[in-house]
Amino acid sequence: MSVEITEGVTLMPPPFADGLNVWSSGDGTPGSDTYASAANAAFVPADQDFSGCLEVQKTASTQKIRYMGETPLLPGVYLRVTARVKAISGNLPSVRIAGWAGAAGGGHVSGVEETGPSTTLSQYGEVVEVSAIVGVGNRTGVDMVWGAEPIYGHFGIDLTGQTGGVVRVDDIVIEDVTNVFLRTMMGTIDVRDYGAIGDGITDDRAAFEAADAAAAGRTVIVSDGEYYLGDDMTFESEVQFEGTVTMPVDAIFVLRRNFHLPAYIDAFGDEELAFKKAFQALLDNADHESLDMGGRIVNLTGPIDMQAAVANRTTYATRRVIANGQFSAEDTPAWDEDVVTSQASYSASNNKVLSGVENAANIPVGALVEGNGVGREVYVRAVNVGAQQITLSDELYDAEGTQTFTFRRFKYMLDFSGFADLDKMTIRDVEFNCRGRASGVMLATAGLIFQVRDCYFTKPKDRGLTSPGEGSQGLLVDRCQFLSNEGDDVATSRTSIALNVNANDAKIRNNRATRFRHFAVISGSGAIVTGNHFFQGDNVDGGARTAGIVLGKTSLRVIFNSNYVDNCFLEWTNELDSDPDQSSEFSFSQLNITDNTFYCTHAASWFSFIVVKPLGTGHFLNGMVVQGNTFRAVGVVLDRVDRVDTSFADLDWGRTKNVTFSDNMFNNITTAVSNPLVKTHVEASTAQSWIVDCAPNLPFGGWARNVESVQAIGAIRTDANVSSHQMPYVKLEEGSNNDQVELVWDRPVRGEVMIRVRMDTPI
Template sequence: MNKAITEGLVLMPRAFADGLDMWSREDGRPGSATYEGAPEAVLETGDADFGDCLELVKTQAVQCLRYMGQTPIRPGCYLRVTAWVKAVSGNLPQVRIATFAAAANGDHVGGAVETGTAVTLATYGEVCEVSAIIGTGNRPGVDMAWGRDAAYAHVGLDLTGPAGGVVRIDDLVVEDVTSVFLREMMDWVDVRDFGARGDGRTDDTAAFEAADAAAGGRSVLVSAGDYWLAGDVTFHSPVRFEGCVAMPAEKRLTLIRNFNLNSYIDAFGDEAEAFRRAVAVLFNYSDHDSLDMMGRRVELAAPIDIQAAVANKNSFSMRRVIRNGQFYVRPGASWETDVVASVAKYQRSNARQLTDVANIANIPVGALVEGVGVGREIYVRAKNVSARTLTLSQPLYAAASSQDYTFRRFKYILDFSGFERLDKFVLDDIEFQCDGASGGVMLPQQGLAFHIRDCFITRPKDRGITSIGEGCAGLTVDRCQFLSNEQPLPAQERTSIALNVNANDCKLRDNRVVRFAHFAVLSGSGNMIADNHWFQGDDEPDGLRQAGIVLTQPNVRSTLTGNYIDNSFIEWTNEHDAWPDFGTGDSFGGLTVAGNNFTAIDVARWFRWIVIKPCGSGHFIDGLNISGNVFKAINGDIARIEHVDTTHAELNMARACNIVVSGNTFAGVEERVQNPVTLRFDTNSAARNWPLEFAPHLPFGGGVRNVVCVVAEGPIMDASGRPVPAMPYTEVEQGAARSKVVLGWPDACRGRVSVTARIDSAL
């Protein structure tokens, strides 16, 4: 910085040889007495040291010399005034730089320091340099700090001490020395000033630490260069990167004052590497609970293994958040699914393990297991190569004792499966642009309260969110958008799944899910599925549909409320049960389906919205509430809303208990079901036995097991037209389908009755 250059300021006084009429013997203001024609001042030419100079006899106690021109003073600009003086004869005086501080209107700036440090001339003929610095700021090294009231100065010097001495004075010099104060004026220090080389080879760790220690509240500048850091570095000061750093994978760069992804991208020069480095610090007490991606888009050529990035931890239980950014997949070989074929043995007594596994070394943890009798969304949770065993996320319901298996390891943008346990982790406001090449998120092996909110998982190749163990315990997915990569395909050809859950207490709320094979495969219980909209239709006439929600445990203790269930159905199975035949314990129960909007457009007549599919014999329903829903078929009616899929086994409806199907509304549904169901019957010819058919209205193929009440509407009349005062008795489960009730009367009679019947026991 030099104002004389940058702004054209005239700083230098005129030379003495140009005339002494511009040199005042007072304060330098206009009208003051000058040295022009004064007997004590003479221009000397040809001095051996100075050439042309001023020779001055000291006649006053303080002999003043001031330049009458105005030397401008600007905020942030610092001027050094220098004089070279030598004693010629007589008494030896003291010399000091002296000035007059003037405001813009010419008034004196009161209280301003206007003199520098005095220097005594000790020897005749010895040139002595005298200088002082003027500026507006009160900084170390500034002799005259005038504040912002000063606009210009009359610069010069004073001779003090005994009178009678003769001195010679060379032309005064005024120079801009702002650069001397530049480091102090700026709010940063540069690591190069503390020994950093930036050559990519020298270890600059110590220099970085020294710069941080010296910053004193200012920022640290990592100026242009390539810096190698062999050790951990923590910046307690803000830091700005013009150059890039590199360091061993196990070392960490901790930016406490500006912990965000932008800073790490500036530091490492690569978005993916920067994200890994920032995540490593997030898990290692950076004094922050969250990593802000600052809205940045991070392009990835390969999955990010979060545990490998952290490296020094296999479990973590403190709340951590990654928020506000986007990941974009660049398709390539790193995203290809690993496929391994193998032969293994399975025993139901060891339900979550495959043994004697061939080719086990090549089977990756996190691989999807496929084979005969293998339920949906079963993954390899762990492996023991020496023992040749694989641990599975769920049991197999009908696997042979020895058979072929296929293992598919999908790839994910963020892969947490390396963590044995991870609790209270949050992904917030992130878009996962999978581009049909990758999945979104693979959860840790174990953990509690993983939370994904306000995220977009766009075009995942196979899976959006995958759980390979119990890292989904208490999983919460709120206000997310899942957009399938298979939207143009007919519904029955889609294979991608938005998410799966193995553990209990999952909460899926306010999500929007577009055209996957399934929205969610849920193996745990205690699920709350509320206010979501998932739709799985296509443009096919009389189209086929797949399940939106798949419940894979019989007693689910779960609620589906307030959802928009669009062109898909709820499938309830026990396919994650190694002993699928009912023995003891709970059968299908604990499910509430209430207040949902079910829609189907242009589907086959045999489409159903609620399907129970037992994988073993002897099962029944004990606790099911289907109430307050709207069922509407558009562009073609369907027969019913519910169905029992008997591919593997039937339900034992003779044991059904606590089933409520009520308060629903129907459109485009031919046979409307209820339980309990109330029907009106007219018998026009007198008879002792009245057979009453309930079949079209009984859900899940159940028969009439109980009659709750019989109410006569009007008089019951005998053949002669006389009222019959007797009450009938009932016989239930009549007819081949057990769907009839027979009312038995003491005498033949006719009339109208309303009968309320149930397919179950109310208790």
């Protein structure tokens, strides 16, 4: 594009036919001599080669012809000056383009090249064209490099050599040739220059590839238009989008130099589609391990099926990261849950399968299973329509036989459940703004080490983070905020759950959760739950509270450490076990609850912070540590901090082993508990048998099964007030509730003793 068009600048000198008074025989500066009345010059109106020309007899060693107008020289603009001449008679001169560099104020800029290449005229009547390019920059092809100081020039030609010759000169041409240099001087190239049409129909992929290949480190401009690409496209160059692209769903679009979501949004013009294509490229390209959302908010009109976005893959095992942005749920019916009811049969012998499932084709993977004898957070992991079978994420505790089940499929903003196996996926610094319409993230049905870090799950309608299978193996949830949509509801009427875990080795650390029904439902073993603050209270004075953490199986190997448990409790049950009665299992074992803060306000007095709920007979505590915790109630005095929920069955207290319940602090708790329990007993009257009542201070109302020591405090005396130095023997599990110890002396005595009693057997 010429500056004559873009800037309205006049470059072309007038033709000689308009008069010779603007053509100088000097430098072209004001006041210099012109050819208007010169004896050695005349205008020739007709010539066989030129329509009109100037005829000049050379009378000086350097015969100058200069246009007296000021031709502007703009930064970044390159001008070509062209002249056509021929010798008529006499000595044959040389000819060259020449100019005079003018500065602001009319002064001359010295020290710049003011002449172009010289050409010698070799015969009469031969038309010879000479040209030179003048401009600011020292670029290849520029003959007169003037730099930034000159702002205009007086341009024309010089005739050099012997005098006496006669030449004719055609009209001098000055033109903008900046476009000649654009391909090498500017940092961009346009796909349209390589044949792209941009009509949304023609396949422009070849043109895109050609532009990318020619860019050589420069930026490719996708100018305004809609460009259809019929197959995969990878840009090695940085790309700037003014127009948009469309392509088949399975075609991969890779931006290697600017691989981030804002670039994909510019490319596709649609946030949802852009995220899908960027995620597709993330998994199908080895050049990038992270998709930076660039702080963008992606408004979702419905769930994103993450596997469908990468349709060529059902498994993936290379570390990938989605980071730094927000997803926000639009108000559309696409978020409405799907509900299917179907009759099916369950057998404990095939404990993760429903068989004979009617209407199996309509039951989606990832649906929550509800029915009699179904524990919390049991999901459909797989569906075999031909066999009429459903594979479950976990076992059912009391569903033997045939019944009608309800399958409830929540809608998740990012749904990974289509992947059969997904390893090492990380989401960090992302907010899932569910807005009470959507759930957050559903994991794959299998996989290792899914990490969610520094994320917000804001107002999920049903769930924050869901595992429908064993995709939570090694799950890492760190420093996340789970903000409930049910904060104003009574605790017991809430239905939303922040997260669940089905597989082993989860790490749930330093999170904060507000007023869900449950913070976490954990089935797998080996979990570490540490540094979290979850609170679930309401404004009901004396109201009931719900479990913050639900441990769904007996032998867990769980560490629960340094958490702030606020107006909720830890519930340990076996509802995710198809054999709820104790058989050859370890029973309720390997749970460490240490250094936590348990706190409640205005709860019911019977509320307890640690609840064990066996769903079958014969269970017992077999390895449990509750140590270094603070238990505090405000606005209520709690009966005790520990409780067994006997709705289904009680524990077998005769088998309790390896329980430590010590070094805890109790505030506004009526009954402090400890194991071992240290009690002081005073027998005021002489008696041979002393009964030491350990109730209600043994944890969970356990039995007095062992005495570690009996220590006399002061003298033990007979009726005669004589000191007795005998030691008693003990009888355990005395009384109707087996919570008393009997000290038997060899004679009646009185006095005070300190006794150390345990509710469990020695190791």
